[in-house]
Amino acid sequence: MTDRANNKNEIMNRFIMVADGDTNDLVYISILLQRFQYHVCTATTAAEALAMTAIAPPVLVVTAQFLPDMSGYDLFLRLKLDPRTSEVPVIVITHAGDLITAQRFRDAGVAACLDKPVQVEDLYPAVQSAIESRPRKNLRITTVLPVTVNGVLLSKDAGECATVLSEHGIYIRTLKPAVVNARLLVTILVKNRLVSVDAVVLYTYGHGQGLFKEPGMGLKFVRIDPEDREFIRQYIREEITRGVAPSTDDHLVLPDNK
Amino acid sequence: MPGPLRDKQVEKGSMDENIRSTASGGHDRNSRFMLVVESDANNLFYTSMLLQRFDFHISMAATAEEALAMMPVAVPSLVITALDLKGMSGLELMQELAQNPATAAVPVIVLIRQGDLVGDKRCREAGAADCLDKPVLAEQMFRAVEAVVETTPRSSIRIRTRLPVTVNNMPLVDAEDACVSVLSEHGMFLRTLRPAPLDTRLSLQIGLNDRIIAVEAVVRSSYRIGEGPYNEPGMGLQFVRTSPQDQELIRQFIRNEVTRGITPM
Numbered sequence: 001m002t003d004r005a006n007n008k009n010e011i012m013n014r015f016i017m018v019a020d021g022d023t024n025d026l027v028y029i030s031i032l033l034q035r036f037q038y039h040v041c042t043a044t045t046a047a048e049a050l051a052m053t054a055i056a057p058p059v060l061v062v063t064a065q066f067l068p069d070m071s072g073y074d075l076f077l078r079l080k081l082d083p084r085t086s087e088v089p090v091i092v093i094t095h096a097g098d099l100i101t102a103q104r105f106r107d108a109g110v111a112a113c114l115d116k117p118v119q120v121e122d123l124y125p126a127v128q129s130a131i132e133s134r135p136r137k138n139l140r141i142t143t144v145l146p147v148t149v150n151g152v153l154l155s156k157d158a159g160e161c162a163t164v165l166s167e168h169g170i171y172i173r174t175l176k177p178a179v180v181n182a183r184l185l186v187t188i189l190v191k192n193r194l195v196s197v198d199a200v201v202l203y204t205y206g207h208g209q210g211l212f213k214e215p216g217m218g219l220k221f222v223r224i225d226p227e228d229r230e231f232i233r234q235y236i237r238e239e240i241t242r243g244v245a246p247s248t249d250d251h252l253v254l255p256d257n258k
Numbered sequence: 259m260p261g262p263l264r265d266k267q268v269e270k271g272s273m274d275e276n277i278r279s280t281a282s283g284g285h286d287r288n289s290r291f292m293l294v295v296e297s298d299a300n301n302l303f304y305t306s307m308l309l310q311r312f313d314f315h316i317s318m319a320a321t322a323e324e325a326l327a328m329m330p331v332a333v334p335s336l337v338i339t340a341l342d343l344k345g346m347s348g349l350e351l352m353q354e355l356a357q358n359p360a361t362a363a364v365p366v367i368v369l370i371r372q373g374d375l376v377g378d379k380r381c382r383e384a385g386a387a388d389c390l391d392k393p394v395l396a397e398q399m400f401r402a403v404e405a406v407v408e409t410t411p412r413s414s415i416r417i418r419t420r421l422p423v424t425v426n427n428m429p430l431v432d433a434e435d436a437c438v439s440v441l442s443e444h445g446m447f448l449r450t451l452r453p454a455p456l457d458t459r460l461s462l463q464i465g466l467n468d469r470i471i472a473v474e475a476v477v478r479s480s481y482r483i484g485e486g487p488y489n490e491p492g493m494g495l496q497f498v499r500t501s502p503q504d505q506e507l508i509r510q511f512i513r514n515e516v517t518r519g520i521t522p523m
Contacts, residue, residue, distance in 0.1 A: 039310040051299040
């Protein structure tokens with residue numbers, strides 16, 4: 001088997017464990033992670049989480065600060081003590097403003113502490129930097145948005161459109177990509193808003209190179225109205241959180257008795 | 259996809275169609291959100307990982323009580339529950355779901371201990387979409403779930419792969435990059451820059467682990483660069499003749515791939 005196939009299998013075998021006693025947050029976080037293209041396993045208690053990690057080690061554990069049967073900190077220590085999971089990074093969801101707890105977790109070696117309610121823009125880079133060799137900072141979504149390049153609407157007949165969107169750039173699927181470093185005026189229709197940006201071609205795939213990649217060009221925005229950037233950010237957030245929301249229940253869930 | 263955009267100007271009516279197509283794409287993803295209910299940690303893990311490998315989005319619950327608590331958060335398009343659970347049974351869960359107008363329409367597949375014919379009968383009578391005997395093989399699970407949630411259900415698992423292939427025992431023109439990139443029990447996608455015309459009958463040799471298997475296949479679709487469902491050039495092939503042994507090897511290979519690292523109890 002080739003490296004790429006091995007890599008693919010490795011990706012399929014990876015999963016993230018999410019432990020949270022709050023049903024709403026458990027569903028919310030696990031759905032977001034699946035929309036980021038990760039596979040997920042969930043547990044409502046530390047005991048369940050440990051039973052699962054004994055079956056197969058996850059690549060990352062995301063836990064609430066408090067679980068019904070033990071604290072997230074105790075779960076973290078249990079994972080560290082088990083040779084099978086001692087190297088697994090842990091992200092803890094802590095109460096917003098509880099800086100002392102967050103600092104204690106960081107000192108103990110957790111990969112990241114995120115404020116509750118978890119924001120999608122915080123979760124994505126935290127997960128990326130915990131487990132990816134080339135972590136991304138900005139959320140990207142796959143999409144099918146019409147675009148014009150230098151005033152010309154790309155042909156939907158030929159399947160030309162923006163297929164990937166982040167707040168800093170897009171990938172345009174086209175059989176006729178511009179040359180690398182070309183500066184283009186690009187207009188994208190995002191919902192009902194026309195967003196016009198100046199963009200530079202970072203890389204291209206066409207005939208003769210990257211044959212089996214989607215042909216087109218990766219663009220980086222070099223001039224964008226701050227309001228348009230915020231609009232794109234909002235749009236990406238809406239798309240990725242469609243139908244799910246973090247828990248609005250803000251009271252501390254303390255362990256029953258311990 | 260809605261009608262193509264022909265005008266060179268950004269014209270609002272056509273754009274709206276595009277928005278709808280994106281929005282329905284999102285809806286489609288939601289329709290693939292499912293809930294797995296199992297008290298046995300190993301089985302819960304197996305079923306949930308398997309369904310995620312089939313590209314479904316999953317929530318997991320260890321008890322029926324937990325499952326019911328998840329309903330107000332997000333109503334799944336399908337519930338897959340074991341009949342035997344800690345606390346409430348899968349049958350009771352089904353009855354609870356049926357009584358709530360918000361969840362009454364959610365189909366339920368019940369996983370039943372082998373030989374529990376009474377349980378099987380009661381679940382079917384209570385309106386289960388399907389009942390499957392444990393342990394559930396990957397291809398049975400796939401078929402059952404597809405039949406419930408898809409308008410055009412697939413009958414066999416397809417996997418993304420990268421297997422060496424030759425046609426009529428000759429290397430392909432782009433032998434370096436040509437390969438089997440998608441494989442199912444009944445056909446495959448052969449990635450190549452020079453796809454054969456539609457309806458061509460080809461004799462193929464596929465390297466499967468340490469074996470070479472031989473199949474006869476017919477070209478059903480053909481794509482140039484930038485076309486096609488996989489964003490890669492090549493041809494979709496339907497197997498028309500395979501020996502029973504080779505058929506079984508393909509089935510085994512696919513099952514091993516999708517269950518790598520996970521096993522049912």
